Amino acid sequence: MLIIQGAVSLGLIFSLMAIGVFLSFRILKMPDLSVEGSIILGAGMAARLVAGGVNPFLATAFAMVIGCLAGLVSGILHTKLKIPGILSGILTMVASYSIVIRIMGTSNVPLLPHGPQRVVSVFTFLTDAGLSRPNAIILFSLVIVIVASSLLYCFMGTEFGSAIRATGNNQQMVRAQGINTDVMIIACLMLSNGLVALAGALWAQQQGFASVDMGIGTIVVGLASVIIAEVLFRPRMFWTSLIAIVIGSIIYRLIIALALSVDFMRPTDLRLVTAIIVTIALCMPLIREKGAKIFARRVK
Amino acid sequence: MLNIENIHITFEPGTPIEKHALNGVSLSLERGDYVTVIGGNGAGKSTLLNITAGTLFPDKGMVSVDGVNITHMPEYKRAQYLGRVFQDPRRGTATDMSIEENLALAYRRGKTRGMRWHINNKERGFYQERLATLELGLENRLSDKVGLLSGGQRQALSLLMATLKEPKVLLLDEHTAALDPKTAKKVLELTNKIVNKYNLTTMMVTHNMRDALKNGNRLMMMYEGNIILDVKGEEKANLTVQDLLKMFETASGEEMASDRMLLT
Numbered sequence: 001m002l003i004i005q006g007a008v009s010l011g012l013i014f015s016l017m018a019i020g021v022f023l024s025f026r027i028l029k030m031p032d033l034s035v036e037g038s039i040i041l042g043a044g045m046a047a048r049l050v051a052g053g054v055n056p057f058l059a060t061a062f063a064m065v066i067g068c069l070a071g072l073v074s075g076i077l078h079t080k081l082k083i084p085g086i087l088s089g090i091l092t093m094v095a096s097y098s099i100v101i102r103i104m105g106t107s108n109v110p111l112l113p114h115g116p117q118r119v120v121s122v123f124t125f126l127t128d129a130g131l132s133r134p135n136a137i138i139l140f141s142l143v144i145v146i147v148a149s150s151l152l153y154c155f156m157g158t159e160f161g162s163a164i165r166a167t168g169n170n171q172q173m174v175r176a177q178g179i180n181t182d183v184m185i186i187a188c189l190m191l192s193n194g195l196v197a198l199a200g201a202l203w204a205q206q207q208g209f210a211s212v213d214m215g216i217g218t219i220v221v222g223l224a225s226v227i228i229a230e231v232l233f234r235p236r237m238f239w240t241s242l243i244a245i246v247i248g249s250i251i252y253r254l255i256i257a258l259a260l261s262v263d264f265m266r267p268t269d270l271r272l273v274t275a276i277i278v279t280i281a282l283c284m285p286l287i288r289e290k291g292a293k294i295f296a297r298r299v300k
Numbered sequence: 301m302l303n304i305e306n307i308h309i310t311f312e313p314g315t316p317i318e319k320h321a322l323n324g325v326s327l328s329l330e331r332g333d334y335v336t337v338i339g340g341n342g343a344g345k346s347t348l349l350n351i352t353a354g355t356l357f358p359d360k361g362m363v364s365v366d367g368v369n370i371t372h373m374p375e376y377k378r379a380q381y382l383g384r385v386f387q388d389p390r391r392g393t394a395t396d397m398s399i400e401e402n403l404a405l406a407y408r409r410g411k412t413r414g415m416r417w418h419i420n421n422k423e424r425g426f427y428q429e430r431l432a433t434l435e436l437g438l439e440n441r442l443s444d445k446v447g448l449l450s451g452g453q454r455q456a457l458s459l460l461m462a463t464l465k466e467p468k469v470l471l472l473d474e475h476t477a478a479l480d481p482k483t484a485k486k487v488l489e490l491t492n493k494i495v496n497k498y499n500l501t502t503m504m505v506t507h508n509m510r511d512a513l514k515n516g517n518r519l520m521m522m523y524e525g526n527i528i529l530d531v532k533g534e535e536k537a538n539l540t541v542q543d544l545l546k547m548f549e550t551a552s553g554e555e556m557a558s559d560r561m562l563l564t
Contacts, residue, residue, distance in 0.1 A: 155415075159408060162397075162418035166405055169394035172386070176353075177461070178379035178409040 003257045005134045011250030012141035013206060014221060016148060017199035018229075018249045019242060021222030023192035026241075027156075028168040032189060033089035033219055034074040035196045037096025038067040040215035042197025044100040047109040047210030056122040060201040066103075067197020068190040070096060075186030100212055108211040111204065121205035137206050144202070148195065149242045155191075156238055164188045165238075196222075217271045220278055225249035227281040252277065301501040302329040302469045307351060307361035321347045322358070323525035329469070329518075334495055334502040336512035338544075339522035345505045348522070349473050352503070354378045366468050380410030383467030383500075385458045385475040392458030395447040399438060399457065402446055403427045406461035430460055434490060452483035456490055463494050470495065472504040476511070488515065509541050523551060 017039060024032035042063040049059035070092055077088035101107055111119045126136035155161045166174045167184040174181050196218070204210040229248030235241040259265060259273045304327045311319045322344045329335060339345045350356040352363055354375035363371045370378045386392050393402050404419040407427075424442060431439040434456045438449075446454060455475060462470060472491065476484035492515060495502050506512050512519055519536050521529035521544065528551040531539060 157417055158415045159404075159413040159418045160415060162401060162405060163413045166394040166397060166401075169396050170391065172391050173394060174405070175376045176379055176382075176384045176392075177405050178376055178411070179405075179413060180374075180376045 003261065004254070005138070007253035007257045008250055009134060009137040009141060009206065010203075011253040012138065012145050012246070013199055013202045014253070015145055015199075015225065015246040015249035016202070017196045017218065018222045018225035018245050019149065019152065020192040020195035020199070021219065022226050022241065022245055023188055023195070025223065026168075026226065027165055028185060028188045028192075030078070030085040030168075030185070030189075031089070032071075032074060032192065033086060034070050034092035034096070034189070034193055035089075035222060036215050036218045037093035037100075038070040038193040038196045039200040039203070039218045040100045040210070040212060041066045041070055041096050041103070042200025043204035043210040043214060044104045044109070044200075044212070045197070046201030047111055047204045048104050050119060050121060050205060051109055051111055053120075056120055056124070056205065060122055060198065060205075063201035064194045064198045067200070068194040070197070071189035071191070071193030072186060074193070075182075075189040078189075079182035079185050097212060104210065104212070107213075108209060109204075110209045112208060122202070123205060141202060144198070145246055148198070149239075149246070152191075152195075153239050153242060160187070217274060220271075220274055221252070224274060224278045224281065225252050227278060228252055231281050231284045301331045301333070301366055302327075302352065302503070303362075303364045304328070304348070304352065305362045305364075307348070307358045307363070309347060309351065309356065309358045321525055322351070324361075325522075325525070325527055326361075327520065327527060327530070329501050329503065331501055332499045333518055334500075334516035335504070335518040335520055336516045337503060337505045337520045337522060338507070338509060338512045342524075343522040344525040345522045346473060347525075349471055349503065349505050352469070353382060353384055353471055381468040383409075383462030383465075383470045385455070385462050385470075385472050387474040387477050389451040389454040389458065389478060392461065393446045393454050396445060398443045398445055399431070399449075400424060400427055400442040402457065402461060403430075403464060406464045409465045409467075430464065433493075434460060450483075452479055452487060455479060455483075455487050459487065459490060459494065463498065463500065466498055466500070468501065470500045470502040472502065474505050474507060477507060491515075509544055513539055513541065513544070521548065521551075523548070 017035065021035055024030050024035070045066050046059045046063040049062060050056050074088045074092040077083045077091060078085050083091070111121065123133065123136045123140055126140055127133050131139065156165060163174065163179045164184045164187060167179070167181050167188070171181045174184070200215070225248040226245055228251055229235065229241070229244035232248065232251070233240070233244040235244040255277055256270060256273055260267060260270065304325060307322050307325045308320070309322045311321055325344070325348060337345045337348070347356060351358050354370070354373060357372060361371070362369060365378070365381045368381070370381070394405070400419055404423060407423060427442065428439040436453055436456055438453065438457065446457065449457065459475070475491075476487050479487060488511060494500070502516065504516065517536065518532045519529070519539065520527050529547055
């Protein structure tokens, strides 16, 4: 039960990050690695502010803003300075490590909810209302996920959002229709990294600390959720994709939790297991095809 | 309507493969002119079209549409004046988006994209009406993804998108070259129908001499970055493929066949 509770709360928090990854990788079709930076920027910013006694909601909002700024930097590097997408993301990511240490002051900021000095997080008002901490985290994250996905769905349905989706499809056509593709790319990267930083902010408050190395492998986790969602649900519409990714993110956490509960596994094997899951998910179409052929032969 | 003055452009300057692609080209299209542009590979016809469209910028010279100087205006800004159909049917449409979403994008050409919903019901009726004129049955498939359409259907859709909001100049870049002959004929018929109906100023680049002769009211032939022939109206109507070949030989001192020009 505890395992499931943990998986669901982490899955919900990280689904925001996965949706961010979906926006850059799938909608914009640009492999944006700056999310590795914006997750720690979000976590570090929220941790520093919350630890300093700032209102946790305000702190979380600031975390989103700094994520958007990271996206803005990647976007400008890519569109205005013509640096290839993957490289501009890496540059932003590398720079983020230094920036986040500047923000936090150290490489690790603890947030102890029950320490001598009580730290108020976004979940505190729910625990004060009588909910257990795990339930408070799940409820709050669920509400945030629903609100964020709904807003995102509406945004992508506007003229502006429609132009972003088209930019990921065919930049040549979009320019011929009078749309500045640079603006669309930058806007989408800001949105994507803002969501990732929001996930980082919630994550730091959930686990009770932020550290500079917590973001390593984020991109693979995000991709894992997106690919699990695509393989299992094959969503065709934008809103079904969003729902599928949230479920995919939770499934990913469950798989990880189960894998790590085996005796000889260590917590540090997490990233190895992640890489294996993504590999399996990526070659699912191939496995399906081969499987169908073998099955057909048997039937004959 | 479209004025091009003394355009020069050189590719890869200062290298062994330096190419003076346009060599002081000038032309002027009146409102309603429908010019077909022919020429061999490397004659400069696509370069001329790209300079008009804003995907290339000239080293020297000026391009203006309806009195507005657009020589250095970025591609997306000058799109408010121009409708374009590309050679590759995949380049004119957004594959993962529906027919109506593509049309809605095109209908807002030249307008700022805001926070209004990307399409409304009133538009849908209008799109259905216009799709029906293509006679491809697309009017009943508004929410189908464009990726499901054939090359000819996509090209017809691109044509509709380029003209949905009436452009000051319509640019057609060998837009039937990638289609099979029957589909190419159909798309060309649609092109003429639309151009005539709205009296659009049109520049059509083509490899096909017969198409160049049969369509439009004006014909230009390019050779090595220059316009070597520009005929209009009556004179153009009486031209034959044989005349064109002869004129090409006189102008260039070469046999047409050596220039790998397609004669189909």
